Amino acid sequence: MTLPAELLDIATRIAREAGELAHRRRTEGVTVAATKSAAADIVTAADREVEAFIRAELARERPDDGFFGEESGAEEGTSGITWVVDPIDGTVNYAYGIPAWAVSIAAVEGSADTATWTALAGAVFNPVTGELFRASRGGGAWLGEQRLAVSANVGEAGGLVATGFGYNPATHGPALDQLARVMPIARDVRRIGAASLDLASVAAGRVDAYYERGTQPWDHAAGALLVEEAGGIVGGAPGGRPGNGMVIAAGPEFYGRLEEKLDVIG
Ligand code: IPD
Numbered sequence: 001m002t003l004p005a006e007l008l009d010i011a012t013r014i015a016r017e018a019g020e021l022a023h024r025r026r027t028e029g030v031t032v033a034a035t036k037s038a039a040a041d042i043v044t045a046a047d048r049e050v051e052a053f054i055r056a057e058l059a060r061e062r063p064d065d066g067f068f069g070e071e072s073g074a075e076e077g078t079s080g081i082t083w084v085v086d087p088i089d090g091t092v093n094y095a096y097g098i099p100a101w102a103v104s105i106a107a108v109e110g111s112a113d114t115a116t117w118t119a120l121a122g123a124v125f126n127p128v129t130g131e132l133f134r135a136s137r138g139g140g141a142w143l144g145e146q147r148l149a150v151s152a153n154v155g156e157a158g159g160l161v162a163t164g165f166g167y168n169p170a171t172h173g174p175a176l177d178q179l180a181r182v183m184p185i186a187r188d189v190r191r192i193g194a195a196s197l198d199l200a201s202v203a204a205g206r207v208d209a210y211y212e213r214g215t216q217p218w219d220h221a222a223g224a225l226l227v228e229e230a231g232g233i234v235g236g237a238p239g240g241r242p243g244n245g246m247v248i249a250a251g252p253e254f255y256g257r258l259e260e261k262l263d264v265i266g
Pocket of ligand 1: 070086088089090091092164165166167192193194195196212214215216219
């Protein structure tokens with residue numbers, strides 16, 4: 001088995017078990033444990049418990065790897081592989097009972113720096129729908145037995161574009177300006193509420209594109225690999241790699257049209 005395939009096996013098993021744990025906790029009631037960058041940016045007790053579960057499972061399977069998680073931060077490893085983890089992506093949906101949240105686990109080669117890493121494997125699991133999206137570098141992107149492919153031929157009506165607005169109020173004005181620029185090339189716009197599922201939706205051709213300012217590495221590490229392995233393009237602030245500034249994902253035909261609209265306001 002190749003290294004990416006081996007890492008993917010681990011990511012899918014742990015994502016499934018972690019998602020089931022989060023789902024069980026959801027039925028017992030949601031406890032908001034803290035807020036982060038803004039009052040709306042919440043952490044639930046389940047976020048912390050699920051991340052601790054994932055971290056312990058990864059340490060057991062691959063003790064020499066690094067770890068970079070949304071809730072518990074980064075720890076360097078010695079193997080050259082780092083796991084980038086969002087235990088519950090779409091925490092606000094989780095808290096409100098909207099069935100669009102996911103566990104996102106990626107294995108990347110290099111340090112936990114989106115500017116330099118290469119993602120080798122990624123799993124995004126929505127335990128409410130039971131959908132587990134997975135990809136390994138060179139091995140394609142998959143949902144069950146179905147190989148995923150980004151949409152082609154967006155056509156005259158424009159693309160169905162997913163986006164997000166983040167929690168930092170200072171970014172909301174520029175985000176709305178960007179949205180106004182994108183609308184003329186959009187058939188319509190969706191705000192799903194979980195970046196990993198936005199990216200999985202691009203990979204599956206359920207939306208034609210996704211972009212967002214200010215996502216964090218754990219939001220997009222696994223999803224970006226899904227899109228690339230489904231034949232799409234993922235970039236950052238126009239011309240750059242996906243990073244904290246911006247993530248743009250779409251099929252090759254629509255990507256350039258979208259990037260051009262996002263160019264002026266980075
Ligand atoms: C958030 C979600 C949301 C996106 C935010 C992310 P979290 O992740 O992915 O859709 O708009 O930028 O922070 O906080 O729920 O893990």
